[in-house]
Amino acid sequence: MINQRRRLFAGVAAVALVATAGFVVATRSGDSGTPRGNTAAAAEASGSLTDAQKVVRKREVNVLLVQRSNAVLHGDMKSFLAAVDPAQSTLVARQRTLFVNLRKFDFASLRYSLADERKTAALTEKYGPTTFSTRLMMRYQLTGLDASPVQTDLGYAFVKRDGRWIIVADNAIDGTLSRDGHRQPWDFKEIAVVRRGKVVVVVDKSEVALGNKIAQSSEGAIAAVRRHWPRPWSGAVMVVAVPEARVMATVWSTGTGTGTGWTVAAKAVTLYDGEPLATKTTPPVGSRIVVNPSVRKNLDQDLLVHEMTHVATVPIGYLAPVWLVEGIAEYVRCHAIEDDPHWTVDPYRKAxxxxxxxxxxxxxxxxxxxxxxxxxxxxxxxxxxxxxxxxGVKGMASLYTDLAVHGTSPAAYESIIRKHTGETSTQLAAAVRKFKG
Structure with missing residues (x-):
């Protein structure tokens, strides 16, 4: 039996490409593939490209990226690794692991494309004037998990050798990429993917038993959310519980604050389809639950309930205030605990x-x-x-929905609060302070 205090408080602080060496994609500058003049060749060799030549470069590299995405979808490792610098054994090995990991997911769609150039002096000095360091967009949809495609960014460097583009770096500009997006579960060591119904659990290759345990707990958590959250939810969710702390760039300790035990145990990372570095102006597509590596082997079901409530509510909209976002997740978690007659949240209630x-x-x-x-x-x-x-619970859900979709300003927030509760936010706070439960 799980320690009661641990069970009650476990969720409180939880909130929140493409190689076998030898074959290289061959593309040549110019619309017709005919030999170019010495001027164009000299400009390319010096790295001083005109706008028209940059358009050609973009087209050439995108051809390579299409081949890599198709290689993932069709299981063609040779094609995936074809454009990786064969002289870099570590890079080739890392890209091979990436391919193996990607093949463990069921992609309904996958597309890589160029975004914006990120010039890096160190890379140019190392690989020469034709070095092209750039952000890439990875737009994908996982079958059974994502209702529509999501998008994240990657950072790669390419060099042109003998008229062919090859990948020479896949992590040199990580510091310029989106914080949550570019470090995905498939980007590090080899993983195992455990499926159970609509649940997908990602663990280290050596921890399949842990993946099965988390999958079982996840099914119970999904059932609890459906009991206490009145809006429809498919129950499809991915839980990432790998040893690598950098996945989705999670910060597992706040380092500040006065609350006890203020360490993040897990979080629901929100997914969007759009520019990862832009201010979000469209509803989220969904979420992934990422577990703190230090607690992945002792994951309580009520912690999963809290995070899965976020997964169920996030697609509604992104404008709800944090007190209601986290309050609903705690509401569902606490009621799920008290579904079991042997458990109570009375100590938490008293605190x-x-x-x-x-x-x-x-x-x-x-x-x-x-x-x-x-x-x-x-x-x-x-x-x-x-x-x-x-x-009522349905009224609470209606308040959340209205705020998540229409809470665009302080005035809108106040109007919605008054419409659903009959109180201003100040009156609501005063009533909460007096509420005995």
Whole structure:
């Protein structure tokens, strides 16, 4: 039996390309493939390209990228590795592992394309003036998981040798890429992918037994979310529980704040289809649950319930306030715990009433979460319990939906709060502080 205190509090702080050497894709500059003049060749050799020559380069490299995406979809490792510099054994080995990992997923679609050039002096000095370092876009859809395609960025460097482009670096410009996106589960050591119903669990190749255990817990967590969240949800989810801490660039400890135990145990990483570095203006496509490597072998089901509530609610919209986003996840988690007559959240309830409510002046925002996570999670849960007691669970879900879609400004936020609760946000905070539950 899981320790009660651990069970009650485990989820509180949880929130939140393409090689066998020898064959190289052959492309030549120019629209017709005819030999070019000495001027064009000299310009390319010096790295001083005109805009027209850059258009040709983009077309040539995109041809290579199409071949690589097709190689993944059709299981052709030789074609995937064909454009990797054969002189770099470490790079070839890393790309081979990437191919093996990608083939373990069921891609409904996959496309790589060029984005923007990222000139890097160190790479040019190392590989010569034709070096082309650039962001790539990886747009893909996983069968049974993604309702529509999602997009992330990668960083590669290409060099032209003997009229052919080859990949010479696949990680040299990582620091300029999106924080969450470019370090995917398939980008490091070899993995195992465990499937159970609509659940996909990604673990280290040596930890299949752990993957099966997490998959089983995930099915129970999905059932709990469906019991306590009234809106439809397919239950399709990916849980990433690998030893590599860099996956999706998660920061596993805040390093600040006064709350006890303020270490992130897992988080739901939101996925979009669009420029990864741009301000998000469209609804999310979905989420992946990423587990802190240090807790992956002792993952509690109620922690998964919290994170899967995020997976169920995120596609609605991205404008809901953090107190309601996290409050609903805690609401579902706590009610799921009390589905079992042998468990209770009374200790947590008591802590919220005695320690966290007396100081509540405003419903917690990101600033409050950053300062004291424990308190902010507790206050957010209690605020959600209050809203559910006042307007019902379906009313609570309607409030979330309205805010997630239409909460575009402080004025809109206040109007929506008043419409659904009959109170201003200030009155709501005061009522939450007095609420006994």
């Amino acid at each position: 919220v009433r005695t320690k966290y409510l007396p100081s509540l002046k405003v419903l917690p925002g990101q600033k409050e979460f950053d300062v004291d996570g424990d308190k902010s999670y507790g206050q957010s849960w209690w605020a959600t319990e209050y809203v559910a007691s006042k307007v």
